Amino acid sequence: xxxxxxxxxxxxxxxxxxxxxxxxxxxxxxxxxxxxxxxxxxxxxxxxxxxxxxxxxxxxxxxxxxxxxxxxxxxxxxxxxxxxxxxxxxxxxxxxxxxxxxxxxxxxxxxxxxxxxxxxxxxxxxxxxxxxxxxxxxxxxxxxxxxxxxxxxxxxxxxxxxxxxxxxxxxxxxxxxxxxxxxxxxxxxxxxxxxxxxxxxxxxxxxxxxxxxxxxxxxxxxxxxxxxxxxxxxxxxxxxxxxxxxxxxxxxxxxxxxxxxxxxxxxxxxxxxxxxxxxxxxxxxxxxxxxxxxxxxxxxxxxxxxxxxxxxxxxxxxxxxxxxxxxxxxxxxxxxxxxxxxxxxxxxxxxxxxxxxxxxxxxxxxxxxxxxxxxxxxxxxxxxxxxxxxxxxxxxxxxxxxxxxxxxxxxxxxxxxxxxxxxxxxxxxxxxxxxxxxxxxxxxxxxxxxxxxxxxxxxxxxxxxxxxxxxxxxxxxxxxxxxxxxxxxxxxxxxxxxxxxxxxxxxxxxxxxxxxxxxxxxxxxxxx
Amino acid sequence: xxxxxxxxxxxxxxxxxxxxxxxxxxxxxxxxxxxxxxxxxxxxxxxxxxxxxxxxxxxxxxxxxxxxxxxxxxxxxxxxxxxxxxxxxxxxxxxxxxxxxxxxxxxxxxxxxxxxxxxxxxxxxxxxxxxxxxxxxxxxxxxxxxxxxxxxxxxxxxxxxxxxxxxxxxxxxxxxxxxxxxxxxxxxxxxxxxxxxxxxxxxxxxxxxxxxxxxxxxxxxxxxxxxxxxxxxxxxxxxxxxxxxxxxxxxxxxxxxxxxxxxxxxxxxxxxxxxxxxxxxxxxxxxxxxxxxxxxxxxxxxxxxxxx
Numbered sequence: 001x002x003x004x005x006x007x008x009x010x011x012x013x014x015x016x017x018x019x020x021x022x023x024x025x026x027x028x029x030x031x032x033x034x035x036x037x038x039x040x041x042x043x044x045x046x047x048x049x050x051x052x053x054x055x056x057x058x059x060x061x062x063x064x065x066x067x068x069x070x071x072x073x074x075x076x077x078x079x080x081x082x083x084x085x086x087x088x089x090x091x092x093x094x095x096x097x098x099x100x101x102x103x104x105x106x107x108x109x110x111x112x113x114x115x116x117x118x119x120x121x122x123x124x125x126x127x128x129x130x131x132x133x134x135x136x137x138x139x140x141x142x143x144x145x146x147x148x149x150x151x152x153x154x155x156x157x158x159x160x161x162x163x164x165x166x167x168x169x170x171x172x173x174x175x176x177x178x179x180x181x182x183x184x185x186x187x188x189x190x191x192x193x194x195x196x197x198x199x200x201x202x203x204x205x206x207x208x209x210x211x212x213x214x215x216x217x218x219x220x221x222x223x224x225x226x227x228x229x230x231x232x233x234x235x236x237x238x239x240x241x242x243x244x245x246x247x248x249x250x251x252x253x254x255x256x257x258x259x260x261x262x263x264x265x266x267x268x269x270x271x272x273x274x275x276x277x278x279x280x281x282x283x284x285x286x287x288x289x290x291x292x293x294x295x296x297x298x299x300x301x302x303x304x305x306x307x308x309x310x311x312x313x314x315x316x317x318x319x320x321x322x323x324x325x326x327x328x329x330x331x332x333x334x335x336x337x338x339x340x341x342x343x344x345x346x347x348x349x350x351x352x353x354x355x356x357x358x359x360x361x362x363x364x365x366x367x368x369x370x371x372x373x374x375x376x377x378x379x380x381x382x383x384x385x386x387x388x389x390x391x392x393x394x395x396x397x398x399x400x401x402x403x404x405x406x407x408x409x410x411x412x413x414x415x416x417x418x419x420x421x422x423x424x425x426x427x428x429x430x431x432x433x434x435x436x437x438x439x440x441x442x443x444x445x446x447x448x449x450x451x452x453x454x455x456x457x458x459x460x461x462x463x464x465x466x467x468x469x470x471x472x473x474x475x476x477x478x479x480x481x482x483x484x485x486x487x488x489x490x491x492x493x494x495x496x497x498x499x500x501x502x503x504x505x506x507x508x509x510x511x512x513x514x515x516x517x518x519x520x521x522x523x524x525x526x527x528x
Numbered sequence: 529x530x531x532x533x534x535x536x537x538x539x540x541x542x543x544x545x546x547x548x549x550x551x552x553x554x555x556x557x558x559x560x561x562x563x564x565x566x567x568x569x570x571x572x573x574x575x576x577x578x579x580x581x582x583x584x585x586x587x588x589x590x591x592x593x594x595x596x597x598x599x600x601x602x603x604x605x606x607x608x609x610x611x612x613x614x615x616x617x618x619x620x621x622x623x624x625x626x627x628x629x630x631x632x633x634x635x636x637x638x639x640x641x642x643x644x645x646x647x648x649x650x651x652x653x654x655x656x657x658x659x660x661x662x663x664x665x666x667x668x669x670x671x672x673x674x675x676x677x678x679x680x681x682x683x684x685x686x687x688x689x690x691x692x693x694x695x696x697x698x699x700x701x702x703x704x705x706x707x708x709x710x711x712x713x714x715x716x717x718x719x720x721x722x723x724x725x726x727x728x729x730x731x732x733x734x735x736x737x738x739x740x741x742x743x744x745x746x747x748x749x750x751x752x753x754x755x756x757x758x759x760x761x762x763x764x765x766x767x768x769x770x771x772x773x774x775x776x777x778x779x780x781x782x783x784x785x786x787x788x789x790x791x792x793x794x795x796x797x798x799x800x801x802x803x804x805x806x807x808x809x810x811x812x813x814x815x816x817x818x819x820x821x822x823x824x825x826x827x828x829x830x831x832x833x834x835x836x
Contacts, residue, residue: 041794043566051567124575127583129566132573144575194613214614214622215786216696242696243794247681247694247784254686254693375797406799412797413564445573466796 033498033524037517038248038260039239041215044486047183048121048128056180057516058218058239062202063183064228066095066114066162066175071512074430076174079228080109080184080203081162090169090465097160103186104207111156113202117185119143126193130181132445138165159324172430172431173459179429205520206233215241225402232520233508254500260510261517263497265377268323270371271497275517277506284326285427285513286494289384291449293417294487300367306347306488307359308420311392313350314492317384325497328488332435332479336513338431339472345483348490354390359393367397371421372410374402377420377447385491386429395452412448420489423448430513432475433464440482502526536820539629540813548805548814552594555801558680562586562799566611578675584611584802597802612793619791624810626696627787630779633700633773635706638715639765645715646722646761651749653727661723665716673775677709677782694784707781710775714768725757732756758829764821770815 042055047063050056068080081095084357101109101336121128122143134140138153142506153165166173176182184203195397199208205228206220218239222232240246241255245264253274261278263271271279290308292299299305314328314485327335331344356448370386371379379402403411411417425446427434437460442452456478463474496515500506508523563580566572580586585593600606607616651659668676684705685693695701729735730753738748776789788807795803826833 086623124579127576131576131578135573144573197613208566213786214619215790217587241786242694242784243790244781247782249695250681251695254689314736315688404558404560404565406558406562406565408560409564410560412801478759 001446007019012174032233033503034236034486035234035236035519035524036238036240036256036258037414037519038245038252038257039218039241040263041241042212042218045181045212046128046193047132047185047200047202048117048126050180053515059180059183059202059204060516061202061204061220061232061237061520062200063180063204064101064202064226065179066097066177068228069175069430070510071177071430071510071518076178078204079178080190080442081177084174086171086173090171090173091122092166092468093155093164093166093173095164095442096161097161097286098227100286101203102225103184103201103203104223105186105201106189107186107201109184109203110159111162112159112160113186113359115150115154115156116190117183117186119141119150120185120190121194122151128181131179132181133176136143136166136168136176138167140167168461169466170465171232171464171471172433175429175431176434206237209236213241215243217241233523234520237519242518249499252499252501255503257501258504259498259500259517259522260495261511261515262497263499265322265325268325268497273501274300275499278502278504279497279505280509281325281495281497282511283336283493283495283513284515285336286493286496286515287329287332287334287425288326288434288494289329289423289425289486289488290491291423292420293415293449295450296418299420301362302412302485303358303362304364305392305489307355307362307364308389309347309486309489310349310351310355310358310483312385312491313352314348315350317381317388318492319434321384322492323380323506325495326492327495329492333432333475334418334427334430334435334513336419336492337430337432337435341476343393344476344479345485347486349383355501356393363394364395366395368395369398369399369401369419371401371403371419372418373405373408373422377402378402382422394474397457412437413448417448419449424490426515427513432472432479433460435480436460436475436482439465440487449487451485453485456481456485533820533824536823540816543816544809544812548598548809549594551808552597552801552804553590555796555799555804556590556593558799560799562611566774567800576614578610592808593801599806603614607806609792610800610803617770620642620788620806620810623786623788623791623807627776627780627789629700630703630706630710630776630785630787631690631769633703634710634714635765636773637711638718638768641660641711642715643699643722644759647726647749649719649723650726650730650753658723661719665719665757667785668712669716670710673712673778674782676712676819677706677779680705680709683826694782696785702783702785709783710772710779713763717768718764721764722757722761725760726753729753729757750832755829759826762825762829763822766818766825770811772819773811 040054042058043052043056044050045059049061051058064079066079067076068079070077077256080101082098084093084095086093097111103109118124118134122131122134122140124144124146137151139148139151142148143151155163157163186201188201199211205223205226207223209221211217212218219236221236245262248257248260249264249323251269252260292305294300318324318326318328330342330348333340355470356455368389370382371381382400389395390398425439440447440451441457441460459474459478463471463478466474496511498511500507500509503524504525505523505525508521510518510521512518563577563586585596597608600608609615618737645661645665649658652658677832680692684691691705692702735748735752738752752831776787777793780787780789781793791806
């Protein structure tokens with residue numbers, strides 16, 4: 001049995017088999033047991049308010065949304081919703097809600113649950129951070145401006161039919177609804193959000209065991225009545241909260257912690273020596289780019305932007321500074337997505353001679369100010385990039401502006417950035433739409449370069465209005481425009497180091513592109 | 529004596545007001561918008577930002593913000609909440625025991641080990657023991673706290689497995705390594721201070737007189753020598769106990785202890801005024817109380833000192 005299990009890794013059937021098997025003979029069990037997992041202190045544990053990893057991956061175990069992403073096919077699969085359909089132009093969507101879903105406290109989940117959750121999240125009085133994901137729904141502006149009480153476009157046709165009406169065609173909707181900010185929330189959450197947060201009552205694979213002990217731990221146990229298809233394997237997951245990753249790394253080495261999903265950069269080089277087979281690198285969608293302030297005259301010439309990109313030897317920097325734990329970016333759409341193409345980028349290849357010629361002809365600036373946020377480990381590589389620019393393009397002087405993140409964003413909002421700047425982007429749901437639309441379409445709030453290109457905007461709109469097969473083609477054309485116009489220099493996609501103790505079966509360790517370790521799939525090989 | 533104590537207690541009021549005002553001003557003056565930074569690379573909608581700013585009085589001018597905060601503290605005992613709505617009092621209640629325990633353990637280490645080492649070195653001046661104590665203390669003082677922490681974690685936590693590497697899950701055992709790290713520098717200072725004071729005292733006339741009267745050596749050292757050497761050491765220990773709160777920031781982070789030190793560090797980064805002010809005020813209060821206790825202790829050590 002154990003052989004079969006380790007051979008087939010992580011599929012749905014594995015889960016079912018282990019579940020049955022684990023219950024009977026608890027000792028030699030793949031599945032079952034308790035895993036202790038590294039975590040950082042979450043900002044909050046409120047689905048509608050959680051926008052960072054530390055909280056979101058806990059919430060993903062506590063809640064199940066309308067849809068769930070299948071990370072083998074990168075498609076939206078059933079969650080609470082069993083099926084869905086849209087009208088011809090992707091503006092009106094109907095979701096059939098599965099029967100028999102309840103919250104962990106027994107409260108039944110119907111279409112109305114989602115209507116209430118969505119309305120509450122968007123209501124500006126509740127100041128929920130995920131509010132702006134809802135701007136696709138008809139009536140969003142009215143509710144946010146205080147002119148309406150409810151989202152006009154969100155309605156329960158009957159107990160098990162949810163109808164969603166959108167402002168614009170949006171084919172990635174089922175994918176987007178898998179995101180944390182759309183999980184259903186019970187009545188208690190609205191009555192007293194602060195009390196709710198200390199022990200969230202969800203509808204997910206796991207339920208809270210006790211309260212969230214701030215800065216110490218969050219413990220959950222498997223919810224046996226979960227009606228979904230692939231229940232979690234461990235009986236219990238304990239997230240141990242650390243404020244220093246170094247310490248967590250030592251704790252995994254000592255066996256006091258089972259798994260750490262973000263090996264600190266200075267340990268990437270030694271993790272193989274320290275852990276042997278109990279370590280791995282996982283490629284993610286976490287994208288680092290150097291943006292151009294296109295509102296500054298020096299950067300309006302596309303040749304200048306190309307030259308700056310071609311003068312960067314990404315591989316060298318990745319080897320020397322990151323111990324190989326980045327994938328050089330040849331694209332904007334993260335490489336693990338099915339829509340991604342290898343080498344889509346003509347101007348991402350290191351070519352110092354061509355770059356120098358191009359830069360000189362275009363009359364690129366001889367002095368640069370480079371911007372990054374401080375205290376996040378960007379100093380070394382930004383300096384390396386700047387050195388390469390100086391060396392290959394004859395730039396005489398580079399000054400660095402390193403600012404605290406809050407201050408850094410202020411500067412962007414004021415459009416007072418005067419040179420290339422570092423920023424990043426992680427996919428909250430694995431759609432090429434999310435890799436591009438929020439950052440590069442005209443007037444979007446994350447569009448820090450002030451890139452404005454009608455053709456690009458049209459292609460994204462067309463893709464959003466098409467069914468999936470055609471959409472991919474439009475997304476790729478849109479990506480081509482980005483790689484040609486180059487509002488940002490694609491730098492690399494981060495790989496995360498994961499190390500674990502002997503208690504965890506190595507084959508069961510996986511991480512998805514959002515940088516979420518799939519904790520519910522971890523198999524415990526030995527009980528202590 | 530009572531009058532003296534009351535006067536000292538009354539002095540707390542301006543100290544607390546000035547300290548909170550300064551701390552509040554410093555956090556307030558930090559550039560950048562804390563609300564904007566909450567959601568990282570991803571932007572937050574304008575309406576949500578506005579609502580949060582309103583909720584936390586961030587649109588008000590500095591003095592009004594400060595006034596509203598202090599008003600809440602004194603009229604309702606409301607120390608404010610974090611940007612996530614968690615009451616600051618909760619955070620303090622959770623973190624304070626951890627930090628106090630850590631400080632107490634460290635204090636015991638430095639007082640006991642420091643005193644023993646200092647006395648031995650003084651009594652057996654210029655012997656091997658003296659040299660050994662001096663050298664090891666120089667090493668303890670010179671090594672950076674972080675290096676000591678990693679060294680102990682690697683040796684006693686990872687390789688020997690005698691102590692937990694981090695966390696507070698194992699009860700008091702968890703406090704031993706961090707306690708030693710927190711105490712390391714001060715232990716060296718205490719021992720060296722006590723050594724030189726004691727050597728001086730042992731050469732004084734009253735010690736020679738006591739020895740001449742035929743008093744036992746141990747009694748001479750403890751009753752006559754030590755008691756007269758303790759005043760500067762107690763002053764130092766008192767001041768050090770208070771500043772330990774600062775050292776706790778590093779130690780709590782490295783050993784992953786959910787105390788106030790780590791908390792204040794994170795809160796400053798996130799510009800969470802209310803927590804920073806709450807915790808720092810607590811630290812200030814602690815400092816003045818400890819100082820008062822030290823002053824009162826002088827009278828016990830040296831009956832010639834009187835308070836009026």
